[in-house]
Amino acid sequence: MGQQGTSQIHRKLIDSLYVEAMLLADEARGYFDELGRDERETLEALNRVAFSCESLKVTTRLMHIIAWLLTQRAVDAGELSMGDALSPSRRLGEAPDTDQQLLLAMPPQAVAIIQTSIELYRRVARLDQSLDLPVIMVSPARSMMDRLAAAF
Numbered sequence: 001m002g003q004q005g006t007s008q009i010h011r012k013l014i015d016s017l018y019v020e021a022m023l024l025a026d027e028a029r030g031y032f033d034e035l036g037r038d039e040r041e042t043l044e045a046l047n048r049v050a051f052s053c054e055s056l057k058v059t060t061r062l063m064h065i066i067a068w069l070l071t072q073r074a075v076d077a078g079e080l081s082m083g084d085a086l087s088p089s090r091r092l093g094e095a096p097d098t099d100q101q102l103l104l105a106m107p108p109q110a111v112a113i114i115q116t117s118i119e120l121y122r123r124v125a126r127l128d129q130s131l132d133l134p135v136i137m138v139s140p141a142r143s144m145m146d147r148l149a150a151a152f
């Protein structure tokens with residue numbers, strides 16, 4: 001597959017992740033601002049604080065994800081060079097950890113949103129880490145010659 005084909009796949013992946021992140025951000029905002037408030041009030045005092053902290057962690061993860069995806073879109077659009085995108089300030093920011101034990105006391109919808117944000121962050125982190133891998137360019141002509149040599 002050529003660089004243009006790889007670029008199109010990358011663009012579609014970035015666009016898909018961007019839509020997913022925006023939908024999750026909207027769902028999280030709606031939940032934590034409305035329904036989640038009522039559910040939070042049913043929790044013990046310490047768990048109410050933890051619930052509020054988890055909502056901030058979700059927001060932080062999503063902000064880092066969306067910023068990183070917008071950077072990738074800017075690279076794809078030619079508005080930013082890949083070298084600039086590799087700057088530490090444009091890489092995926094650190095996300096706070098969630099204590100999995102703490103989730104046992106959270107309402108089910110909160111847990112689903114928190115876990116979905118963690119998984120999305122992990123997926124984007126793998127993509128961010130892949131930017132550090134060396135790119136091996138294989139000449140199509142060299143590849144064809146190697147196949148011909150192997151056939152004879």
